[in-house]
Amino acid sequence: DAKTTQPPSMDCAEGRAANLPCNHSTISGNEYVYWYRQIHSQGPQYIIHGLKNNETNEMASLIITEDRKSSTLILPHATLRDTAVYYCIVKANNLFFGTGTRLTVIP
Amino acid sequence: GAVVSQHPSRVICKSGTSVKIECRSLDFQATTMFWYRQFPKKSLMLMATSNEGSKATYEQGVEKDKFLINHASLTLSTLTVTSAHPEDSSFYICSARDVGLAGGPGTGELFFGEGSRLTVL
Numbered sequence: 001d002a003k004t005t006q007p008p009s010m011d012c013a014e015g016r017a018a019n020l021p022c023n024h025s026t027i028s029g030n031e032y033v034y035w036y037r038q039i040h041s042q043g044p045q046y047i048i049h050g051l052k053n054n055e056t057n058e059m060a061s062l063i064i065t066e067d068r069k070s071s072t073l074i075l076p077h078a079t080l081r082d083t084a085v086y087y088c089i090v091k092a093n094n095l096f097f098g099t100g101t102r103l104t105v106i107p
Numbered sequence: 108g109a110v111v112s113q114h115p116s117r118v119i120c121k122s123g124t125s126v127k128i129e130c131r132s133l134d135f136q137a138t139t140m141f142w143y144r145q146f147p148k149k150s151l152m153l154m155a156t157s158n159e160g161s162k163a164t165y166e167q168g169v170e171k172d173k174f175l176i177n178h179a180s181l182t183l184s185t186l187t188v189t190s191a192h193p194e195d196s197s198f199y200i201c202s203a204r205d206v207g208l209a210g211g212p213g214t215g216e217l218f219f220g221e222g223s224r225l226t227v228l
Contacts, residue, residue, distance in 0.1 A: 034217075036219075038151075041198070041222070041224070042221060042222060043111075043113075043200050043202075043219035043220050043221045043222045044151070044200070044202075044219045045219070046216065046217070046218065046219075049216075087150070095141070095153075095202070095217055096153055097143075097150045097151040097152075097153075098150060099150050100150060
């Protein structure tokens with residue numbers, strides 16, 4: 001399984017874009033990049049995933065570099081309810097969670 | 108979207124008793140479900156992969172006789188913590204992969220339950 005590296009914590013002002021980076025330099029060709037988030041004492045919530053191309057949905061955008069060794073999750077207009085731990089995961093068939101990034105949205 | 112439900116959400120039990128946690132996929136079939144545990148301020152740790160109609164596959168270091176997993180149908184997996192002790196207190200989370208309903212392909216995505224908090228006194 002490809003290992004991911006994320007900063008342990010980040011702050012973002014409410015209403016601004018939150019850009020969460022993830023390094024996955026050992027990713028293989030058939031592995032997707034998944035992003036989940038976990039709000040305190042709840043199960044993880046799926047956000048978005050991608051393979052090669054950039055992806056966008058109602059929650060976020062995912063930017064994957066051309067060499068696929070890193071990606072960035074973008075929350076375009078962060079709200080207080082986006083405060084959570086964000087996990088970047090790379091795996092073909094299963095999901096192993098790293099330590100994630102604790103995002104704090106500040107009023 | 109697809110929903111995975113866990114029950115109970117919270118349980119408190121005495122040391123030495125066994126506790127069963129259910130994980131249900133509500134609107135899709137799941138031939139494979141996964142069980143995780145999470146300690147406070149730590150990440151999720153995969154415990155085992157639950158396969159419908161066959162034995163579960165446990166991760167290294169997870170006692171299969173301690174954590175009994177049964178996946179009797181395409182929509183239900185259960186985790187039984189046997190002879191629970193205070194060190195088993197944790198947040199247990201299941202996930203299920205959507206393989207669709209009969210006639211439908213499903214999304215293949217992984218959806219998580221709300222989690223079950225076990226406290227062993």
